[in-house]
Amino acid sequence: MKAPSTKIEPPRLGEPYLLTPGPLTTSFAVKEAMLRDWGSWDDDFRAMTQDMRTRLLSLLGDGADDFDCVPMQGSGSFAVEAMLGTFIPKDGKALVLANGAYGLRSAKTMEYLGREHVVLDKGDYLPPRGQEVAQILADDSAITHVVAIHCETSSGILNPVEEISEATYAAGRKLLVDSMSAFGAIPLEVSKVRYEAMVSSANKCIEGVPGFGFVIARKSELEASKGNCHSLSLDVHAQWDNMEKTGQWRFTPPTHVVAAFLEALRGHEAEGGVAGRGARYTNNRDVMVAGMRDLGFETLLKDRWLSPIIVTFFCPADPNFEFSRFYGLMKDRGFIIYPGKLTVVDSFRVGCIGQMDAEVMRQVVTAAKETLAEMGVASAAPPAAALEERAKLAA
Template structure:
């Protein structure tokens, strides 16, 4: 039977019987975020139009756009809807994209380009390393047809925090444009336009802002929004059309997720009260540090070196002990109040533990203790990974 959760350091636990979600989103949300969804809203009503305008203003405030060059356009659907909308709207039909991949989400961007039928080329770094600025520069120098670069800010299939600043410098030094998938990083990792140049970025309501799933948003230069007219392959994913409608009427073109918007506004207010991007990122970093230190003491090894570990999610190798079965470990952790994430690597067995959501370092100490107890219940003597996994890591990361 699942144990009850007690409040820790001002952070309410999940509702009785609910586990903490140690995933990159959906994630554990605050009571007040959940409560915000208890009222119904008219999607065309003036009160809801005001909520949409407030949402857009608050998100723009997070990028430090002192010149007023950017605007925010919310889009119904999951994060992948927004990535497809960004690629389909901002890349001209005769454009070409350099896709930077080091995990599933970079590869999904490449797959999206295939579906769009638009030209692209791919740098695939595998699971262990980020794309670097010099590699991007060399690829752009070799192919003058490339008009855009898309980078994943945090690749959650491995947990790598990619160096978007140096990628941006390489792109703009050669007259190209950068698009950023900051799905799992925006709100906790700085992406200020005065420090990192990009034409557009996308993120989602159910990530570092700590809202619930239902929509994402695009933050883009206004001149790029204007140029996007006629580019899109899709009626519902046309960012220019969504933007133009919101500018004219204050309304979403099609039925908005009204309850999700209300919850997100509450999450944005909590984000601001906590101290914004810097404070949210610092809490997640502390969560990661406590959890990684504790898991390593149990014998677990991280996929990545400390240099590339993000404060969003961490990938661990599965132990080599024959008594370790991930599905059993997952259920034991769930019984103790924690839902972890399966691995998403192609060559090595692994699992992931998220660091984001409405929780703090005290919760992460409990995560480590739950892992220790679960290993003991399984009869796992050591959480050390197979030597072959370490050798593979060393080989691929060299």
């Protein structure tokens, strides 16, 4: 098999760049890997599954021997529900840390599961902090687990999982991490950040395509979780147990997606692993944010909390700005951006991940400049009320 290339390739056949938090722009090699059919019970595919699990565990650093990787069919939200339903027992209670749509989705999932929980909702602008977690845990001895979002992509906040972990384990509780949009580019080494399980997806920072997520968990937690799950198909313990015994997925696996993901993992390794991937994404963010600010756009967040995954910008106050038209004109120029997901102000998001580099991000800024001119937008500055709200909530 040919060695993967670390060169960033332009999209093929006139495809636009996907400036989203996944699905994202993938390499041609990843796409090409899906051109072969695989038998789901065949030894070759079982070997592919094991190779994938081993490669993902290697991203944990020292201490990975205490963990195992369990791929789960479906979207990232399927995998999050699988993690919550498997590792939080029916008589447990979770503290869900929310500062955007995905923390709130975990809370909604807990409602559907019928699991007791409380929510620390920090709104759109600020991360949950370790001191807050410590106080809540001190006040409520019934809480058994803390659920944290690593990167909240509705706002772009990179949450401080290290201090959240320290507060959780100092109180004798357990941490579950939704690292959906961060794993593979932001370190989550088990020797530095303690947690029982984390979840991510094929179509995020590893740069594969949609079709499955994966749960990485302590083997001791996997062993203890038998019988917890509310669902047949989302039972992480049952999937793990079957894979350990047979090497097979319990139900039809996304064979082509696994093949593509293995190619993506090879490309990830060739780029320098987590450090190399994270460095490119960080440079993408810095180049793009600087250029957009030069045009007059304002970021939702202070620099301290900007993730290298996706950045949220306020929509301009200029009456000629209409997001749907801005979106369409950016797409005409080869860039698909992402709508905002804030509850307080109008916004949009620009992703930094996928097969893109700093030169592509400079092209994004140029496209935004040209689009504003075509729309007749004289200023990209946001409404004064948006800045006042940011200042008030971030104080």
